Amino acid sequence: MSHELLTSAEMGEADRLTIAAGPTDGVGLMRRAGRAVATEVLSRYPSAAHVHVLCGPGNNGGDGYVVARILAGSGVATTVWTSGPPRPGSDAAVAAAECPIKPRPLSDFDPGPRSIVVDALYGAGLSKPLSGEAARAVNLAAKLHLRVVAVDLPSGISGDSGKVLGTSFSADLTVTFARKKPGHLLLPGRERCGEIVLADIGIVAEIIARLQPRTFENGPALWLRDLPVPAIDAHKYKRGHVGVFSGGPNATGAARLSALAAARSGAGAVTVLSPGNAMQVNAAHLTSIMLRKADEAADIEAFVGERRPSAFVLGPGFGIGEKTRAFALALLASGKPAASTGIDGLVFDADAITSFREAPDVLFEAARRPDAPALVMTPHEGEFARLFADIADDNVSSKLDKARAAAARANAVIVYKGADTVVAAPDGRAAINSNGAAWLATAGSGDVLSGITTGLLAQGMPAFEAACAAVWIHAETGRRFGPGLIAEDLPLAMVPVLRELVAAGGGRCSTALER
Ligand SMILES: NC(=O)C1=CN([C@@H]2O[C@H](COP(=O)(O)OP(=O)(O)OC[C@H]3O[C@@H](n4cnc5c(N)ncnc54)[C@H](O)[C@@H]3O)[C@@H](O)[C@H]2O)[C@@H](O)CC1
Numbered sequence: 436m437s438h439e440l441l442t443s444a445e446m447g448e449a450d451r452l453t454i455a456a457g458p459t460d461g462v463g464l465m466r467r468a469g470r471a472v473a474t475e476v477l478s479r480y481p482s483a484a485h486v487h488v489l490c491g492p493g494n495n496g497g498d499g500y501v502v503a504r505i506l507a508g509s510g511v512a513t514t515v516w517t518s519g520p521p522r523p524g525s526d527a528a529v530a531a532a533e534c535p536i537k538p539r540p541l542s543d544f545d546p547g548p549r550s551i552v553v554d555a556l557y558g559a560g561l562s563k564p565l566s567g568e569a570a571r572a573v574n575l576a577a578k579l580h581l582r583v584v585a586v587d588l589p590s591g592i593s594g595d596s597g598k599v600l601g602t603s604f605s606a607d608l609t610v611t612f613a614r615k616k617p618g619h620l621l622l623p624g625r626e627r628c629g630e631i632v633l634a635d636i637g638i639v640a641e642i643i644a645r646l647q648p649r650t651f652e653n654g655p656a657l658w659l660r661d662l663p664v665p666a667i668d669a670h671k672y673k674r675g676h677v678g679v680f681s682g683g684p685n686a687t688g689a690a691r692l693s694a695l696a697a698a699r700s701g702a703g704a705v706t707v708l709s710p711g712n713a714m715q716v717n718a719a720h721l722t723s724i725m726l727r728k729a730d731e732a733a734d735i736e737a738f739v740g741e742r743r744p745s746a747f748v749l750g751p752g753f754g755i756g757e758k759t760r761a762f763a764l765a766l767l768a769s770g771k772p773a774a775s776t777g778i779d780g781l782v783f784d785a786d787a788i789t790s791f792r793e794a795p796d797v798l799f800e801a802a803r804r805p806d807a808p809a810l811v812m813t814p815h816e817g818e819f820a821r822l823f824a825d826i827a828d829d830n831v832s833s834k835l836d837k838a839r840a841a842a843a844r845a846n847a848v849i850v851y852k853g854a855d856t857v858v859a860a861p862d863g864r865a866a867i868n869s870n871g872a873a874w875l876a877t878a879g880s881g882d883v884l885s886g887i888t889t890g891l892l893a894q895g896m897p898a899f900e901a902a903c904a905a906v907w908i909h910a911e912t913g914r915r916f917g918p919g920l921i922a923e924d925l926p927l928a929m930v931p932v933l934r935e936l937v938a939a940g941g942g943r944c945s946t947a948l949e950r
């Protein structure tokens with residue numbers, strides 16, 4: 436499984452464990468890393484006039500000396516520019532000694548047009564903002580529009596957070612080793628990496644497993660086995676029943692988008708719960724989706740008792756205020772006390788999140804009660820800041836850190852949306868999504884995401900996996916659809932994506948859901 440992401444500290448530990456296990460030593464790993472980069476350079480730029488290898492003082496620079504040695508040995512005109520010699524006795528010093536090219540000082544860096552830059556200044560060990568001669572090299576490469584191949588990470592990008600420290604190279608290609616790092620997927624790092632190639636340098640899966648990584652690149656490998664498929668004896672209520680709350684007569688569309696998405700994601704039955712004054716509007720637009728009046732929290736209780744729904748979505752188009760808070764708290768109090776009636780999962784989005792901006796602790800306390808249903812919240816950046824103001828304001832933490840902290844505080848799976856959506860669970864697991872596309876930035880797209888998540892929850896998929904699957908399916912659908920996408924397209928356009936996932940081995944039968 437290569438969907439794990441490693442922090443700099445975990446990567447260092449993987450390195451240490453691999454060397455300890457033998458027979459490869461540190462220089463051996465470095466030679467493999469450098470060879471992987473050189474192979475990419477040679478295959479992609481066979482007619483490069485000149486390659487400039489920029490080597491820093493640490494092991495990233497060590498990889499660079501290996502690249503330069505192999506390129507020169509292959510007949511490529513190669514210059515090495517260094518920001519400082521490697522520490523004597525280090526692996527990088529060995530690699531530098533093996534390189535036949537005499538390095539020139541980086542302060543003299545003077546590349547010609549159409550040459551290639553191999554950026555081996557700083558990688559996992561980046562410890563301060565790029566400045567001086569390194570920043571000058573970044574500017575020169577950008578000004579001359581040079582192709583840049585980054586070793587491990589573009590120098591200036593933090594592998595743990597994806598943040599730019601000072602300035603950074605914008606690479607066309609980044610070759611990294613063993614596993615990707617969070618900074619390859621979090622913005623702005625992802626944009627600066629260009630294409631990412633993952634090279635095997637002999638750090639085996641057993642070593643990675645010993646680290647028990649808690650961060651993943653979102654993809655089917657993470658949740659396919661849990662994706663619900665109907666059992667042979669399925670009937671509609673066995674496939675999960677979703678309740679979707681509608682807003683008033685002028686704000687019903689969002690709930691219908693969620694409802695349709697929940698149905699398409701496999702829930703056997705979906706009911707829109709509508710204020711009395713919006714019943715006619717909703718009735719005029721619903722066919723297979725059921726409709727029921729819900730004006731007060733007591734109506735929820737009656738619905739749960741009579742119809743045994745398994746999951747609800749509250750928020751899309753619902754409005755902000757006291758009624759939203761009352762409904763949210765009533766839903767959080769509707770979990771299963773034992774094996775009796777009660778709901779399994781909740782998704783709070785949009786107005787359900789914003790309604791608690793003045794009193795987030797009330798929400799968190801209700802979500803922390805032992806009987807509370809599993810809760811997924813799907814804030815975009817603005818909504819996140821309303822509920823978790825102090826976490827959002829922390830300029831040092833990464834988006835990954837923030838989503839994790841929020842999930843722990845709220846006892847909820849947090850889907851922190853954006854172009855680099857992070858899904859975090861209260862137990863510390865987190866996934867970064869990387870298959871999104873800007874086509875998804877369209878009104879109602881988030882309502883569809885909430886609906887897919889709720890549909891999967893209703894079929895018994897665990898909350899973290901359901902949220903990850905929904906985010907990935909939603910993004911994949913938008914990416915494939917491309918130009919012209921509007922939210923109404925998404926529920927139907929996701930069908931081919933779902934078909935492929937089921938054909939690829941998804942997952943768990945929803946028979947267990949007999950209610
Ligand atoms: N850990 C592993 O498993 C492997 C690591 N390898 C390479 O080793 C790299 C990590 O090596 P290091 O830990 O030595 O770290 P780096 O080589 O990234 O940088 C560390 C050195 O750079 C200096 N430095 C950091 N940021 C600076 C800045 N902004 N301005 C000036 N100086 C700065 C530090 O003081 C230190 O001397 C990886 O990125 C990868 O390229 C590979 O050789 C293969 C195996």
Ligand SMILES: [K+]
Nearest residue numbers: 554557588590
């Ligand atoms: K680098």
